[in-house]
Amino acid sequence: MSAAEAVSQEPPLAMICGGGSLPLSVADSVAARGRKVLLFPLRGFAKPADFAGREHRWVHLGQFGTVARIARDNGCRDIVCLGSVVRPSLWQLRPDLFTLKVLPQVAKAFRGGDNHLLTSVGRVIESYGFRFLGAQEVAPEILVRQGTLGRAVPSERDRADMALGFDYLGAAGPFDVGQAVVVANRHVLAVEAAEGTDQMLARVAQLRASGRIRASGAGVLVKAAKPKQDRRFDLPSIGPSTIEGAARAGLAGVAVAAGETVIAEPERLVAAADAAGIFVIGEPAGISQ
Amino acid sequence: MSAAEAVSQEPPLAMICGGGSLPLSVADSVAARGRKVLLFPLRGFAKPADFAGREHRWVHLGQFGTVARIARDNGCRDIVCLGSVVRPSLWQLRPDLFTLKVLPQVAKAFRGGDNHLLTSVGRVIESYGFRFLGAQEVAPEILVRQGTLGRAVPSERDRADMALGFDYLGAAGPFDVGQAVVVANRHVLAVEAAEGTDQMLARVAQLRASGRIRASGAGVLVKAAKPKQDRRFDLPSIGPSTIEGAARAGLAGVAVAAGETVIAEPERLVAAADAAGIFVIGEPAGISQ
Numbered sequence: 001m002s003a004a005e006a007v008s009q010e011p012p013l014a015m016i017c018g019g020g021s022l023p024l025s026v027a028d029s030v031a032a033r034g035r036k037v038l039l040f041p042l043r044g045f046a047k048p049a050d051f052a053g054r055e056h057r058w059v060h061l062g063q064f065g066t067v068a069r070i071a072r073d074n075g076c077r078d079i080v081c082l083g084s085v086v087r088p089s090l091w092q093l094r095p096d097l098f099t100l101k102v103l104p105q106v107a108k109a110f111r112g113g114d115n116h117l118l119t120s121v122g123r124v125i126e127s128y129g130f131r132f133l134g135a136q137e138v139a140p141e142i143l144v145r146q147g148t149l150g151r152a153v154p155s156e157r158d159r160a161d162m163a164l165g166f167d168y169l170g171a172a173g174p175f176d177v178g179q180a181v182v183v184a185n186r187h188v189l190a191v192e193a194a195e196g197t198d199q200m201l202a203r204v205a206q207l208r209a210s211g212r213i214r215a216s217g218a219g220v221l222v223k224a225a226k227p228k229q230d231r232r233f234d235l236p237s238i239g240p241s242t243i244e245g246a247a248r249a250g251l252a253g254v255a256v257a258a259g260e261t262v263i264a265e266p267e268r269l270v271a272a273a274d275a276a277g278i279f280v281i282g283e284p285a286g287i288s289q
Numbered sequence: 290m291s292a293a294e295a296v297s298q299e300p301p302l303a304m305i306c307g308g309g310s311l312p313l314s315v316a317d318s319v320a321a322r323g324r325k326v327l328l329f330p331l332r333g334f335a336k337p338a339d340f341a342g343r344e345h346r347w348v349h350l351g352q353f354g355t356v357a358r359i360a361r362d363n364g365c366r367d368i369v370c371l372g373s374v375v376r377p378s379l380w381q382l383r384p385d386l387f388t389l390k391v392l393p394q395v396a397k398a399f400r401g402g403d404n405h406l407l408t409s410v411g412r413v414i415e416s417y418g419f420r421f422l423g424a425q426e427v428a429p430e431i432l433v434r435q436g437t438l439g440r441a442v443p444s445e446r447d448r449a450d451m452a453l454g455f456d457y458l459g460a461a462g463p464f465d466v467g468q469a470v471v472v473a474n475r476h477v478l479a480v481e482a483a484e485g486t487d488q489m490l491a492r493v494a495q496l497r498a499s500g501r502i503r504a505s506g507a508g509v510l511v512k513a514a515k516p517k518q519d520r521r522f523d524l525p526s527i528g529p530s531t532i533e534g535a536a537r538a539g540l541a542g543v544a545v546a547a548g549e550t551v552i553a554e555p556e557r558l559v560a561a562a563d564a565a566g567i568f569v570i571g572e573p574a575g576i577s578q
Contacts, residue, residue, distance in 0.1 A: 168464045175457045177477040188466040191480035194496055203492075207483055 012036035014071040018045040018083030022264040029139035144282040146258040150270045152279035162255040165222025173227040179236040184219030201245035224257040239264035247276035258282030301325035303360040307334040307372025311553040318428035433571040435547040439559045441568035451544040454511025462516040468525040473508030490534035513546040528553035536565035547571030
């Protein structure tokens with residue numbers, strides 16, 4: 001029996017999909033390995049057009065009972081959650097009966113930071129008897145590897161900015177804040193918190209346009225996982241839109257923690273980076289810890 | 290000889306004034322103590338209307354030779370720099386001949402963080418033979434004291450948010466980043482870097498309007514001096530506009546480090562806070578260090 005056949009005998013994988021192109025990349029990777037995938041796009045977060053050509057079942061955030069039933073009926077034992085889910089308001093949760101039982105636990109999670117929330121959701125999934133896996137466990141090729149991804153390489157100045165950025169994220173990580181920072185000329189220009197990476201990059205573009213940042217072409221977006229982050233749930237990710245945002249912000253490049261950052265649409269990302277002359281690099285994760 | 294007369298015999302104080310109402314508050318405090326003040330509003334940062342009724346001399350950022358000459362001619366020995374100066378582009382500096390001599394030093398400062406820049410400017414002033422003082426040294430009443438300033442008081446939840454905010458600023462301080470953070474329900478919503486407190490508050494208001502922040506009425510703006518900050522130059526400050534921004538962001542209150550935060554227009558600030566039902570509190574600075 002070949003390895004490929006062994007893989008194909010794994011039970012189907014259930015994927016709960018938030019926004020962005022990452023869930024589809026991972027679904028394709030898993031399917032290419034011969035494993036069946038059940039897609040559960042989240043209403044209000046996933047884009048309907050993305051799922052038009054695929055078998056799927058829409059669910060609301062909080063309707064985990066529906067996911068659990070369908071997954072069990074299909075012999076699933078593993079569940080992956082992937083894609084962006086902007087921190088929801090409680091009214092956006094439409095709990096089903098099963099979820100209602102665990103809702104107090106989820107509601108409690110909402111009072112803490114993001115890590116706290118995500119870990120709690122993981123616990124809910126496991127309380128239903130499923131294994132809760134990280135996307136990188138079912139499709140390891142989605143992780144950024146060490147080294148540059150496109151043609152451009154960081155300068156000495158960029159390397160100093162990267163190091164400061166990773167240090168900063170290491171220091172701020174215990175506070176369960178964002179995973180990204182923009183550093184230019186050894187000066188922290190922007191720190192991501194609730195607004196997300198795209199909005200932070202837009203802010204830097206605006207600061208630059210208004211003349212409050214000098215030295216065009218300088219600066220690095222640095223992303224890293226939080227020290228305490230549940231790596232099964234919400235690894236930092238980059239995709240073509242990250243590169244476009246970095247280009248609009250006038251940055252020289254993007255540096256991420258290798259082995260713990262997920263990349264969506266790598267070919268399009270590299271093409272965008274090369275077109276913009278922006279470097280993309282995976283750094284040993286140790287330097288941020 | 291009375292104490293007031295002794296004070297009035299001090300040589301005039303030179304004040305280089307950036308934007309905002311703080312320089313004028315301080316100038317009035319110093320004048321009320323019987324000390325003459327020479328005002329040097331910075332073109333592009335200070336508002337002409339604010340100086341209409343006062344003796345003053347406009348200068349460009351970098352024209353320190355002019356300031357030094359006039360200050361010396363008037364017998365000044367002490368210089369205070371106060372008010373907001375958005376980090377300038379190099380082209381905004383219009384150096385005079387005297388400043389040109391020290392410009393390489395200033396240019397070098399631009400490559401580091403804000404603290405680095407400010408410390409270097411202080412060194413330039415001292416290299417001209419002046420004493421470089423903090424505004425709090427000439428008008429100690431501008432510092433926020435411990436305790437609440439208006440009628441509203443923080444709840445237990447607000448106190449937990451405040452503690453987290455001060456801890457975060459303590460951890461991020463060594464990186465020479467901003468001095469402010471917004472925390473709600475033990476969740477860091479926004480971190481200030483190059484954009485300044487007002488823009489950060491506007492971002493929180495926007496996140497709230499778009500439904501990305503739940504729990505209206507919750508959240509605290511926390512400000513503290515950076516651990517390494519040169520306290521003569523750029524203490525964190527609050528004024529009526531801070532309260533207005535916090536109200537628009539739906540926050541419950543504003544917490545600052547007592548004894549190392551400067552308050553502009555305290556009466557208007559307290560009136561605005563009471564009108565908005567927002568608490569304003571000075572906390573022992575130790576908790577952020």
